[in-house]
Amino acid sequence: MQAIIFDMDGVLVDSEPLDRRAWVQVLGQYGVQVSEDDILSFTGRPTAAVLEHYRRTNPALNENILIEKHEVFYELAKVQLQPMPGVEKFLQALQNDGLPLAVASSSSHERIHFSLSRTGLLRYFQVVCSGEEVTNPKPAPDVFLHTASKLQVHPASCAVIEDSIHGITAARKAGMNAYGYTSSFPAAKLLEAGAQFTFDEFESLEQYLRTENK
Numbered sequence: 001m002q003a004i005i006f007d008m009d010g011v012l013v014d015s016e017p018l019d020r021r022a023w024v025q026v027l028g029q030y031g032v033q034v035s036e037d038d039i040l041s042f043t044g045r046p047t048a049a050v051l052e053h054y055r056r057t058n059p060a061l062n063e064n065i066l067i068e069k070h071e072v073f074y075e076l077a078k079v080q081l082q083p084m085p086g087v088e089k090f091l092q093a094l095q096n097d098g099l100p101l102a103v104a105s106s107s108s109h110e111r112i113h114f115s116l117s118r119t120g121l122l123r124y125f126q127v128v129c130s131g132e133e134v135t136n137p138k139p140a141p142d143v144f145l146h147t148a149s150k151l152q153v154h155p156a157s158c159a160v161i162e163d164s165i166h167g168i169t170a171a172r173k174a175g176m177n178a179y180g181y182t183s184s185f186p187a188a189k190l191l192e193a194g195a196q197f198t199f200d201e202f203e204s205l206e207q208y209l210r211t212e213n214k
Contacts, residue, residue, distance in 0.1 A: 001177070001213060004094060005147050006046070006125075008105035010163035010183045013115045014082050016043060022072040023050060026065055032058050041151075043184045044164025046106050046137045055187040072115070083119045084183065090202035091124040101128035104147040104160070106137055127151050128185070139166040141174035148174070166194040179205060 010016040020036040026097030027034050042050050047066060052121055055061045094101055101124055105112050109130045116122035127150045134142035148155045160171035163181040171178035172194035180198040187198035199205040 001099075001159050001209075003100040003102065003148070003151050003153040003159075005102045005104050005144060005151075005158055005160045005176070007160070007162045007167050008103050008107060008112055008115060010043065010084070011161055011181050012084060012087055012103070012121055012143075013119050014084050014183075015077065015115060016163075016184060018073055018076045018080060022069050022076060025072055026069045027054065029068075030058070030061060030065065032061070040184065044106065044138050044162070044166035046131055049137075077115070077118065081115060081118055083121060084181075084200040084202075088121065088133065090206055093206060095179055100127075100151055100153065101125050101153055102129065102147050104129045104143045106131040106143070108132055109212070126157070139169035139173070141170050144171055144174040144176060148176075162190075162195075165189055165193045168195050179208075181205075 005150055006012055009019065020039040023039045024034055038051065047069070051061060051063070051065055059146055091101065103112060103116070103125050107130060109132060111123065112128055127147060129143055129147040129150060131137050131143050134146050136142045144160060145155060148158050151158070155175045159177040159179060161170050161179050161181060162171060163184045165185060168178045168180055168190055178195045180187065180195035182190065182198055182200045190198050197208055199208070
């Protein structure tokens with residue numbers, strides 16, 4: 001393993017509950033009643049996928065809802081956004097080992113830099129890639145292959161840390177090892193998608209990696 005690539009939402013920052021809350025609030029204003037569990041299935045997919053899904057049965061929905069959801073999320077995040085538990089200690093350990101680190105997220109560049117700057121994590125990463133840079137979103141492998149290229153590391157020498165089924169699938173399609181963080185989905189679902197290892201706290205992943213790389 002020559003580099004580690006991190007998804008952002010639900011892996012580095014605890015943003016996904018805020019995302020779901022924002023969607024429930026904004027869709028509700030348009031008369032579309034959904035729960036946070038309904039939005040959970042879109043984890044790891046672009047924001048526009050939620051609009052596309054609900055517009056099939058609610059044709060009056062348009063792109064304006066994306067702007068409104070974006071604004072609600074940022075208002076919540078300015079106050080509530082936090083790093084995932086234990087992630088900064090894990091990043092420090094990897095940095096001390098001299099391992100190149102990258103972010104490959106479906107989120108926009110704006111949101112990535114906001115989230116990582118707000119939580120103090122941006123300084124750990126040599127490369128930051130957004131889904132805006134590639135044609136096909138996860139579960140296609142494009143963003144991970146693009147990130148490996150920017151790292152100048154062969155895909156097979158990269159490991160990916162993901163919390164979503166789409167993300168694990170994308171990593172495996174890219175020919176990379178995939179480690180599943182159970183912050184959004186149960187271990188069984190992530191293993192079924194192709195994860196080689198699952199964990200519920202970063203200390204467990206650190207121990208696993210040290211054992212694997214002896």
